[in-house]
Amino acid sequence: MNRIKTDLLVIGAGSGGLSVAAGAAQMGADVTLLEGGKMGGDCLNYGCIPSKALIASGKAAHAQAHASPYGIADVVPQVDYAAAKDHVHDIISQIEPHDSQARFQGLGVRVIREYGRFISQTEVQAGDHVITARRIVIATGSSPLVPPIPGLDSVPHETNETLFDLREKPDHLLIVGGGPIGMEMAQAHRRLGCKVTVIEGAKALGKDDPETAGVVLDALRGEGIEIAEDAMASEIRGTKGAIEVEAEDGRLFKGSHLLIAVGRKPNIDRLNLDAAGIETTRSGIEVDNALKSTNRRVYAIGDVAGGLQFTHVAGYHAGIVIRSALFGLPAKAGTAHIPWVTYTAPELAQIGLTEAQAREAHGDRIEIVRFPYSQNDRATAERQTTGLIKVMILRGRPVGVSIAGAQAGELINLWALAMANGLKMKHVANMVAPYPTMGELNKRVAGAYFSPRLFDNSKVKTIVGLVQRWLP
């Protein structure tokens, strides 16, 4: 056995683990990083990057087929599905060096390409190494949940771990699960020429605000995607090319290929957590708001910590752990200022409270303002007028923003800044936004908050009247 002593042991080289390792090593800590699978984790290899690359292929095809409103003839896109997958892998390989073993070794991190398992409160075994660490960060991520639906184990199916290697174009893709994975992949495949049916057990995009999610679902249905809601898949049968999914209420869906996208399960099986006294919940490792597990020397971050499961959350967690483990400073992870975006077209973005959550938490004190894309000149010029921005406001401060529309993911950035720093609506209204940009929507919705106060206000009218009488 090779014995290693280290300041910080990071288990998992995905979005969270890499951020902790890079930060800690560059600040002078002795860092050991374990990775049993691919460097870069889910986001680079099976998640954000391949999905956004395939969405880009779909967007290119869609633009060809819908060019005539801009004065350019529509073309039936000649889709080479396998070539689109080559594009996906090319994009992964362009980003790969940033997450590579060589780069991290260059930063001074000791990288061990093995799965780790606890053998005591302070020791982890990885291959023939036993590592003792002052502090340990578990950043092992999550895997696709493949539920025990009768028949599924004997029917060929894809998950996010296999879909991006599939090279034959599905004739008719059935997708079980209408969350972000399901809806993003539904639209990408529809635009690449597949028939697509989404089978959703409750409401599609159900974690988002129903009003803004509704805008996206209408658009997806308009592109020809069948979205069946309240359709809990209860039995799956068939063989490659001829698959059937039956819902609890008897509805039957037939297709050629099947994608399972019904959520995630935390990667904890290999860790032997009992040996370290680390407790778990149904969604992952139990952590307090400083991301410490029930073993006070061990943190859990990112997907395995069971909260919001996004790359930027894993990165945010990494910053909190560095502050706590390296500097011994207090640090708490919040969620009120965390945005998320579903990269459909139109995009769907959310930060903080939805309208229903805001009303439940703050009752009548909540004010809601909306502004439609149809009143934005840039959106009009680009024929992207579908959508709206909606802001939930408590005593002049935004507590939630929901956006559906083109570039919603870019627009939410401003609200992420505002909400992370406690800015008020007046700060957004004071900004001068360049014309004509989609970003003006943010300023205009802030204007919509103030305009009744200014324009429907008898005091303001009286003051203006008096001043005008005295002005030379």
Ligand SMILES: Cc1cc2nc3c(=O)[nH]c(=O)nc-3n(C[C@H](O)[C@H](O)[C@H](O)COP(=O)(O)OP(=O)(O)OC[C@H]3O[C@@H](n4cnc5c(N)ncnc54)[C@H](O)[C@@H]3O)c2cc1C
């Ligand atoms: C299809 C899809 C699309 C997505 N799109 C987005 C998006 O657009 N934006 C966004 O913000 N998020 C997106 N996500 C979510 C995002 O990928 C995850 O939230 C993020 O990767 C979590 O980072 P992590 O560090 O917690 O885990 P991961 O990135 O999964 O990394 C965990 C790593 O730990 C390794 N590991 C596991 N167990 C062990 C062990 N015992 N020892 C050593 N190594 C181990 C794994 O091999 C893996 O490499 C998407 C996810 C999917 C599936």
Ligand SMILES: NC(=O)c1ccc[n+]([C@@H]2O[C@H](COP(=O)([O-])OP(=O)(O)OC[C@H]3O[C@@H](n4cnc5c(N)ncnc54)[C@H](O)[C@@H]3O)[C@@H](O)[C@H]2O)c1
């Ligand atoms: N753009 C992004 O940031 C992005 C994109 C993809 C994934 N992700 C992350 O990955 C996570 C997982 O995504 P996901 O879409 O797999 O999960 P999800 O939990 O968000 O959605 C899963 C959906 O499947 C449905 N479902 C569950 N069992 C079912 C059954 N038997 N039949 C029919 N429907 C069923 C649920 O009602 C739910 O709506 C997301 O929550 C998100 O954190 C993020």
